[in-house]
Amino acid sequence: YKEEAFNQLLAFSGFPEPLLSASSRFHRKWQDDYVERLVQEDLRDLTRVQELENIVTLMQLLPSKVSAPLSVNSLAEDMHLSFSTVATYLKTLELGLLIFRIPPYSKKISRSITKEQKIYFFDWTRLDDSAARFENYAAVEIKILTELWTDAGLSRFAVHFIRDRDGKETDFLILRENKPWLLLEAKLSRTAIDYHHKKNSGVLGDIPFVQIVKEEGVAEKRERHFYQISASRFF
Template sequence: MDRSISKQIKEDLKEKMVFIGGPRQVGKTTLAINFLPSKSKSDPAYLTWDQKSDRLLIQKEQLPAIYSLIVLDEIHKYRSWRNLVKGYFDRYFPKVNYLITGSARLDVYRHGGDSLHGRYYYHRLHPLSLKELNNNPTSADLAHLFKYGGFPEPFLKATERFLARWRRSRIESVFQEDIRELESVKDLSRLELLFETLPDRLCSPLSLNAIAKDLEVSRDSVALWIEIFDRMYLTFRISPYGGPKIRAVKKEQKLYFWDWTIANKDGPRFENLVALQLLKYC
């Protein structure tokens, strides 16, 4: 299926490198390799830090320079990746360009210095939308998206058992890898406990004071933990609509999930789906 940002990425690659960020398992790698001739991970122009042979090439700074486009997947796990990419881009562009993918860690690490300033465009890949499924979406398309979510793998598998297992695995990976590596959190179990309570607070004004009281922690801790969830693409929040005077009186935001299937009731799940579809095109 064609992703809505594909056309813009193709145009941007004519001018600069392109970074693709977004939630874990939202389809960034698949989108990236579709820009390669073979559209396959076996393409020699596709390198991933998670593959030992590719990792050695990256560490030795021996990226191929004979292809018009090189896809670098998860390269931000390499400590010196910014200087490596900058050097190759400055030397070989426009003959060779680079498409770089990563999740929350890419968002953090790309801001770790200004060595890449002015050399790339950034795109965030969102879960699937109705228009990506069908130019003329039907009620059946909406029902399928509502039930199995907008992440490609469970959407295509279309079984509740797989969805449940996939969801647990994704959340565990975010906590055990992304949060543990990127955030200075002393008590990870408290974050996990907080996250488990959020489905019941979905689509309602989010009272940090009430959560703090329930968990017996400070309000500042709760505020920090919610911000971490936002940065890790677990949640996002929407502020009240209106002018400054309205927002001053009604400050509490609503919280939503990037994976709306976490919602345990149909009403909040549908509102979450709509909120994320709107976020995608804002």
């Protein structure tokens, strides 16, 4: 039952209406209606942006940009718009709670990227690729958890990612009181833990690393403080 419920969550999002309906037909209509309503009503009220069709186009381009640092310049070229205009559109989507961003972390990380952020959707079902969808799902869960911990006064938490110029990346780094606390990677199934994750762990103070997997029934400690665990159990 737990596996079935988790697969339903991945398929229909965490929004109550499509999740409870568990209907692909309803889900597709709900997605279309949600964006149309937000763009035509809410976003017009939030900003002075009048080119609402451009925002819809941006929404169609963004799913393919999840899982990698976002180049606003590249988006601007694709849309034949200025950098500042696309940056404004992205901020508009953030205000509308369609997307959120995660910044890179570079302290003590050699040859790390320092500027380009990653974007994720609050509705991970906008992504068709299963690996990207699962990573987006994990990003939402991690964002919610860290915000709940912060709001509860447990500490101040923040979420980052690590990526070097060779493309080696650790999906998520949680900071606690501005100090590295936990590294996380999202995978569909168990894989060998790559060397760069171990290197990042060591450089950042031998902090724990968890490989979160979609695969069910996983809960293993590897070497030292490296773990593999099913998402349905971790979250």
